[in-house]
Amino acid sequence: MRHVVVVGAGIVGLATAARLVRQGERVTVLEKEAGPARHQTGRNSGVIHSGLYYAPGSLKARMAAAGQRSMTVFARERGVDVQITGKLVVATTAEQVPQLHRLADRAAANGVSATLVGPQAARDHEPHARCVEALWVETTGIVDYPGVCRALAADVEAGGGEVRYGTAVTAGHEGPGSVRVVTSGEEIAADLVVACAGLHADRVARAFGVTPSARIVPFRGEYFELSPAASALVNGLIYPVPDPRFPFLGVHLTKALHGGVHAGPNAVFATAREGYRWRDVSVRDLADSLSWPGLWRLAARNAGPGLREMVRSLSRRAFAASLAELVPGIGPDDLVPAPSGVRAQALERSGTLADDFLVQRTARQVHVLNAPSPAATAALEIAEHIVGLLATA
Ligand SMILES: Cc1cc2nc3c(=O)[nH]c(=O)nc-3n(C[C@H](O)[C@H](O)[C@H](O)COP(=O)(O)OP(=O)(O)OC[C@H]3O[C@@H](n4cnc5c(N)ncnc54)[C@H](O)[C@@H]3O)c2cc1C
Numbered sequence: 001m002r003h004v005v006v007v008g009a010g011i012v013g014l015a016t017a018a019r020l021v022r023q024g025e026r027v028t029v030l031e032k033e034a035g036p037a038r039h040q041t042g043r044n045s046g047v048i049h050s051g052l053y054y055a056p057g058s059l060k061a062r063m064a065a066a067g068q069r070s071m072t073v074f075a076r077e078r079g080v081d082v083q084i085t086g087k088l089v090v091a092t093t094a095e096q097v098p099q100l101h102r103l104a105d106r107a108a109a110n111g112v113s114a115t116l117v118g119p120q121a122a123r124d125h126e127p128h129a130r131c132v133e134a135l136w137v138e139t140t141g142i143v144d145y146p147g148v149c150r151a152l153a154a155d156v157e158a159g160g161g162e163v164r165y166g167t168a169v170t171a172g173h174e175g176p177g178s179v180r181v182v183t184s185g186e187e188i189a190a191d192l193v194v195a196c197a198g199l200h201a202d203r204v205a206r207a208f209g210v211t212p213s214a215r216i217v218p219f220r221g222e223y224f225e226l227s228p229a230a231s232a233l234v235n236g237l238i239y240p241v242p243d244p245r246f247p248f249l250g251v252h253l254t255k256a257l258h259g260g261v262h263a264g265p266n267a268v269f270a271t272a273r274e275g276y277r278w279r280d281v282s283v284r285d286l287a288d289s290l291s292w293p294g295l296w297r298l299a300a301r302n303a304g305p306g307l308r309e310m311v312r313s314l315s316r317r318a319f320a321a322s323l324a325e326l327v328p329g330i331g332p333d334d335l336v337p338a339p340s341g342v343r344a345q346a347l348e349r350s351g352t353l354a355d356d357f358l359v360q361r362t363a364r365q366v367h368v369l370n371a372p373s374p375a376a377t378a379a380l381e382i383a384e385h386i387v388g389l390l391a392t393a
Pocket residue numbers: 007008009010011012013030031032033036037038039040041042043044045046047048049167168169170196197198199200204220221265340341342343344371372373374375376377378
């Protein structure tokens with residue numbers, strides 16, 4: 001039996017740990033926070049994606065489609081709240097229609113069931129949405145991701161593994177026969193290490209002697225809840241046609257599991273990796289981002305959209321106007337601020353956003369270096385992939 005240390009009790013770390021326990025490994029999960037899912041996993045849209053957006057053949061495309069199924073089955077089996085609601089992607093202008101058709105082609109290439117519909121049929125799903133044409137995606141759903149994490153942590157412990165909260169990992173040293181893992185309080189000897197540190201993935205990798213090609217740059221996603229009157233205008237999930245130059249999907253409307261509707265997230269550069277509000281500033285994080293040439297190259301290429309996101313963050317009126325493009329009638333007074341999340345986005349030195357999931361390995365370590373959306377949906381598949389890599393370690 002090998003001893004595997006997993007860094008991070010987000011959904012990717014816990015899914016990997018639970019999978020390893022199932023095949024008989026001894027597993028210790030080390031998490032710096034007091035509980036699971038305190039960062040990206042507990043601060044996201046809660047959507048089970050269907051896999052329609054991603055480049056055919058990419059890890060994202062394959063793992064999102066498979067993850068849609070495995071995550072739904074897992075949640076149902078474990079009594080975690082889940083609903084397959086379907087979602088409507090709406091083209092609100094004639095200019096957006098070609099891109100909507102490209103999305104429909106991509107869905108077909110990825111084996112995702114999605115149907116182009118006219119305004120009349122769209123109204124059957126979402127009577128109040130505006131569109132000239134829409135794509136109805138059957139398999140999209142919503143799930144309680146923190147609930148999934150609690151179930152995975154329970155599986156780890158039931159299988160003899162350990163999840164240690166309040167334990168920050170500060171360094172690691174790989175030798176020929178083991179990896180020494182240094183935490184805030186002690187040193188642990190492991191045969192193998194899997195690091196799933198989300199917003200700190202690149203730093204943890206460097207602290208273990210691994211040099212990632214990309215740096216994590218944090219992008220905050222801000223949310224509002226809709227007033228009860230505005231919530232009544234939304235049945236399920238309503239998304240805009242995404243801008244293909246951007247990795248983010250655009251502000252959307254998402255039904256919550258227990259009533260109400262979430263609106264968002266936008267995408268603004270965050271001044272701290274765990275910067276959930278404008279006033280959260282970390283000098284270290286900011287210096288790390290600003291000293292990375294990739295950020296300046298990205299900013300130069302996306303000055304317009306970046307500025308628009310900033311305006312939408314600072315003006316509730318602008319945020320409401322984006323939502324009103326999807327569902328007319330939503331106004332600034334319908335928006336109640338809700339907790340935000342921060343995306344860990346790996347950015348290459350060239351200014352290119354790492355598009356696919358990114359994993360780097362050494363003889364005894366696997367580091368997950370880019371696991372943005374749809375990594376929550378795909379977590380059980382990512383875990384399978386990581387365990388496959390460890391099989392040859
Ligand atoms: C705003 C937003 C909306 C999103 N919407 C969706 C969605 O609807 N559907 C979807 O599929 N995906 C969505 N995503 C993406 C999804 O949330 C992430 O891809 C996923 O949660 C990544 O999980 P993770 O375990 O890699 O990271 P995290 O959940 O961030 O977990 C990493 C963990 O590592 C711990 N850690 C870090 N450093 C250390 C250290 N040194 N020592 C010990 N512990 C450490 C952290 O405390 C944290 O608990 C969204 C993300 C955001 C931010």
